[in-house]
Structures are given as structure tokens and as C-alpha cells.
Amino acid sequence: MSPRTASRFIASASVAALLALLTTAPLGGPVAAKSPPATYVVQGVPGVELDVLVDGDVVESGVAPREVVGPLDISPGSHTLAFRSPDWEVSKSVDVAGSQDVVVHWPADAADEPIVTVFSNDVSAIGSDKGRLTVAHTAVVPPADIQANGQTLFTNIANGEFISAEVPATTYRVAVVPTGGGKPLLGPVDLKIEAGALTRVFAIGAPRDASMDAVVQVLPLPTSGGGTPKSVDTGSAGLVNPDGSINLARQSVWALVAAVFGWWPAA
Amino acid sequence: MRHSAPVTLTAVAVLLGGCGGAGSGATSSTDGEHPSAAGETSAGAAAVAKPAPSQVRAEPPVSVTFPSGRVLPVDPAETLPDGALAVPQDIHRAGWWTGSSRLGDPFGSVVLAAHVDSFSQGVGPAAELLSARPGDTVRLTGRHLAQKYVITSVRLVPQADLRRRSVVFSAAGDRRLVLITCGGTYDASLGGYQDNVVVVARPAKR
Numbered sequence: 001m002s003p004r005t006a007s008r009f010i011a012s013a014s015v016a017a018l019l020a021l022l023t024t025a026p027l028g029g030p031v032a033a034k035s036p037p038a039t040y041v042v043q044g045v046p047g048v049e050l051d052v053l054v055d056g057d058v059v060e061s062g063v064a065p066r067e068v069v070g071p072l073d074i075s076p077g078s079h080t081l082a083f084r085s086p087d088w089e090v091s092k093s094v095d096v097a098g099s100q101d102v103v104v105h106w107p108a109d110a111a112d113e114p115i116v117t118v119f120s121n122d123v124s125a126i127g128s129d130k131g132r133l134t135v136a137h138t139a140v141v142p143p144a145d146i147q148a149n150g151q152t153l154f155t156n157i158a159n160g161e162f163i164s165a166e167v168p169a170t171t172y173r174v175a176v177v178p179t180g181g182g183k184p185l186l187g188p189v190d191l192k193i194e195a196g197a198l199t200r201v202f203a204i205g206a207p208r209d210a211s212m213d214a215v216v217q218v219l220p221l222p223t224s225g226g227g228t229p230k231s232v233d234t235g236s237a238g239l240v241n242p243d244g245s246i247n248l249a250r251q252s253v254w255a256l257v258a259a260v261f262g263w264w265p266a267a
Numbered sequence: 268m269r270h271s272a273p274v275t276l277t278a279v280a281v282l283l284g285g286c287g288g289a290g291s292g293a294t295s296s297t298d299g300e301h302p303s304a305a306g307e308t309s310a311g312a313a314a315v316a317k318p319a320p321s322q323v324r325a326e327p328p329v330s331v332t333f334p335s336g337r338v339l340p341v342d343p344a345e346t347l348p349d350g351a352l353a354v355p356q357d358i359h360r361a362g363w364w365t366g367s368s369r370l371g372d373p374f375g376s377v378v379l380a381a382h383v384d385s386f387s388q389g390v391g392p393a394a395e396l397l398s399a400r401p402g403d404t405v406r407l408t409g410r411h412l413a414q415k416y417v418i419t420s421v422r423l424v425p426q427a428d429l430r431r432r433s434v435v436f437s438a439a440g441d442r443r444l445v446l447i448t449c450g451g452t453y454d455a456s457l458g459g460y461q462d463n464v465v466v467v468a469r470p471a472k473r
Contacts, residue, residue: 081313092313102313116313127366130375130438136316153373157319164318165373166325168439225366228436230350231426235383235449235460239390242423242451242462244397246390250453254389 038121039096040070041081044105044138044204045114046211053082053091066204066215068101081116092116099123101217105138105204108159117160121198125224126166131193132221133201134164139186140206143179147188148172155179169195176203176212186212196223325371326409328363331379331446334403334418337392339381358382358391361446368442370409375438377407380447383460393448396421396466405468407444416444416468423451423462434467444468 041052043063052060052069060069074096082091083104090113094102099121107115119136126132135146137157146154146163149172154163156179175187185207193199198219205211239254241247328341344353344362354362358381367378381393403418429435435445444467451462 093311094313117316118313119316127368127438129366137319154319155321157321160314160316161319162316163322165323166368166438168374168437170439223366224345225364226346226348227350227366228430229346229352229364230430232352232354232380232429232447232463233426233449233459234354234380234393234447234463235385237384237386237389238453238455238459239384240394240397240450240453242397244394244450246394247453251390254386258387258389 038071332406
């Protein structure tokens with residue numbers, strides 16, 4: 001299975017892995033995120049198709065901008081990843097561990113060649129009606145803010161940085177704006193945040209040639225909490241009156257019974 | 268107000284400096300200057316992305332301070348298969364529903380519950396919530412973060428209706444603290460307390 005073919009099966013395979021995890025995980029405590037290592041390649045260079053090489057071998061050719069390749073069939077440890085275009089080739093060593101995205105993208109300032117930045121994926125458990133949103137700055141723009149539904153959600157993210165939060169699962173109107181104000185660099189666009197999933201957004205490209213764009217990658221997550229409670233039973237003895245005062249009659253009976261059963265003085 | 272982030276927390280982490288152990292482990296320390304750009308690592312190795320300095324590392328609450336000043340340790344609490352929240356049996360501890368928001372999350376309810384009383388321990392500290400009033404303050408602390416909240420409402424909610432009040436468990440809406448205990452009429456033949464006491468508190472303005 002080629003890496004790109006594999007990418008089409010990421011979701012289903014991960015769901016299967018998740019189900020296996022959930023059925024074997026004991027109850028109590030958030031389910032530990034023990035996902036297998038998975039390294040993805042994100043093509044964040046607009047206007048060019050790239051070949052992706054691992055340790056000198058082409059694993060995928062003609063990768064279009066915004067395309068995500070992976071997970072790569074690659075063992076943990078250090079590997080050399082290279083990205084080749086007709087005009088340039090960048091080659092970097094990458095430590096393969098955990099879930100991560102290897103992004104080839106332009107730096108913030110003018111440069112002859114793109115750079116390679118590795119973003120780790122936080123695949124820990126999340127509440128079942130929330131999604132984890134991570135925004136990565138891999139575009140040729142100065143530090144930026146992220147607005148969601150007109151409100152500033154994240155501030156001052158520079159090229160090569162990311163920011164993350166857990167948010168209610170719904171669709172947001174998202175825009176990337178320069179930190180300090182100005183016209184949006186990207187958007188506003190609708191972004192759906194799925195429940196129980198990690199949604200990663202990579203801002204790529206440059207405003208000067210109108211190549212600003214976004215790559216969106218979604219990975220399923222284990223969920224924590226066990227679902228919304230149906231009941232919260234937080235009392236049993238009837239020692240408290242509706243106004244919060246102590247029910248003296250029941251309190252004295254309780255004290256007597258507690259003394260007999262050896263509970264006293266537990267409180 | 269250019270940098271008015273929606274999350275305004277006491278970032279104790281900055282004061283303590285480089286306290287390791289928290290967070291995803293996938294990120295390095297960020298409490299410093301804004302790095303100019305990535306890609307400045309040793310030649311040959313790909314740059315490793317850093318979290319932006321404005322990143323808030325949300326974390327589970329570990330203690331809650333009631334209006335009286337009484338402090339309760341907070342344990343993680345899951346919803347059991349029968350739908351009941353597994354509130355700590357010890358009346359001197361509170362449970363934080365692990366499906367709810369954490370300290371530092373930008374939206375939703377941080378849900379805490381504590382027993383008002385028990386047969387083995389008598390009346391618990393949570394009994395004071397029944398007489399709490401709007402304006403009273405509650406403080407929540409994590410390992411590195413802390414937040415003061417001001418109570419905005421104290422309501423008796425029939426236990427069967429608890430789930431229908433979206434303010435209680437919802438991940439949506441402005442961030443808030445929801446404290447739950449039991450109260451109302453006690454009828455042993457109907458299973459005990461008939462209501463939940465629901466205290467809603469909003470982050471204190473600073």
C-alpha cells in the first residue's frame with residue numbers, strides 16, 4: 001500500500017484502532033492516548049508539485065500543494081526526509097516518534113528554499129462533545145492572530161509556531177489576521193471542528209502572490225469522561241435542610257447510629 | 268485591548284519557571300521571548316515547532332476553595348456506564364468530570380461535584396453551597412493555573428432535569444465553573460434528596 005493510498009484509510013484504520021483500544025481499556029481515568037507512531041507529510045508549498053524521499057528513496061512523487069501523505073511506512077528513530085522540486089531540494093533529518101506532521105513550507109521572510117518543520121500531534125483523550133483545534137503558522141506572513149466567530153481565540157503566532165485549544169464541536173467562522181490588526185490574511189472561512197477529533201490547520205502560502213491557503217487534517221482521538229452524566233448523586237443521609245441548615249433531628253439520630261456503628265467521629 | 272485574549276488566567280507557571288511535567292510532553296518550554304522563526308536548530312535537523320508564547324496549557328483542577336475559605340482536593344471523575352457521575356465517596360473531596368472543561372480551556376463548564384453528606388461521614392463541606400449567594404467567590408487551582416470565579420446563580424434543580432440544563436454540562440458557551448451537590452426535599456422513600464444544587468460561577472473580572 002503506497003503512503004498516499006494509505007492516507008485514504010487513515011480515518012477507518014484509526015477508528016478501528018480506537019475501538020480496539022476502547023474495548024480493551026479498563027474503566028476509570030482518561031483513556032491514555034497510546035496511538036501507534038504516525039508520521040505524516042504536509043505539502044505546504046503552493047504552486048509546485050514535490051517528490052517526497054525517505055532515506056534517499058522516493059516514497060511519493062508529484063505531491064500537490066495542500067496534500068497530506070502518510071502515515072509513512074517508517075520505523076522509529078532518525079530518518080532523512082527530502083523534498084524535491086524542479087528548482088530545489090531540501091533534505092532534513094527527522095526523529096520519528098509519536099504522532100507528528102512533517103511540514104515543508106516557506107519561512108516568514110524571503111528565502112530561496114522552503115524549510116521543514118515538525119509539529120507533534122497531541123492525541124490525548126478529549127471530552128466527547130469537544131474537538132481539539134491546533135493552528136500551525138507555516139505561511140509567509142508576520143505573527144498572526146486567529147479569530148473564531150469574530151472573537152480573537154489565539155494571539156501572536158509566528159512562523160514555525162502552533163497554538164492549540166479544546167473547543168466545542170461545531171462550525172466556526174475562522175480568519176487569520178495580522179497581530180495588531182489589519183485585513184484578514186486568510187478567510188474568514190467555515191471550519192468544522194469534529195467531536196472527539198484533532199483538527200489541525202496549517203496556514204500556508206503568501207499574500208503577495210495570493211497563495212494563502214489552509215491545509216486541514218483531522219485525526220480521531222480517544223474520548224474521556226464517559227459521556228454526559230445522567231445523574232449526580234451527591235448526598236444520602238438527609239442531614240441538610242433545603243435552605244442549607246443542618247437538620248437537627250436527623251443529625252442527632254445520625255450521630256447516635258454513627259456512634260453505635262463506630263463511625264464517630266468520622267467527620 | 269489589542270491582545271485581549273479570551274483566556275485570562277493567572278499563569279503561575281511563568282512565576283515558577285520551567286516547571287516540567289505538565290502539558291503534552293510534545294512541546295518544549297515556551298515561557299520566554301517570542302522566537303523570531305523556526306528553523307534555527309543545528310544544520311541538517313528539521314526544526315521542531317514551538318507553541319506560541321500565548322499558548323495556555325489547560326489542566327485539570329486539583330483543588331477548589333469554597334466561599335468560606337474551605338479547600339477541597341479535587342479528583343478526576345468519570346461517568347459510569349449507568350450514567351451516574353462517579354463523585355468521590357469522601358465528603359471532603361470533590362470530583363471533576365473528566366469530560367468537562369479544564370482550567371484554562373476557552374469555553375464551556377468546568378464541572379465539579381461533591382457529596383453534601385453521607386451516612387458514614389455526616390455533613391460535608393459542600394453543604395455551604397446551599398446557602399451560597401451570587402457575588403460569593405470560589406477559587407479553582409491546578410498545578411500551574413488558578414482562577415477566581417464569582418457566583419452568579421444558586422439553583423435547586425430536580426435531579427431528573429439536571430441534564431436538560433445546558434449551562435451545566437455543555438462544552439459550549441463562555442467558560443464557567445459549575446458546582447453540583449445534593450439538596451432540596453429529602454425523601455428516603457424516593458431515594459433521598461430530590462434535587463441537585465447547581466452553583467454557576469463566572470471568571471472574576473480583573
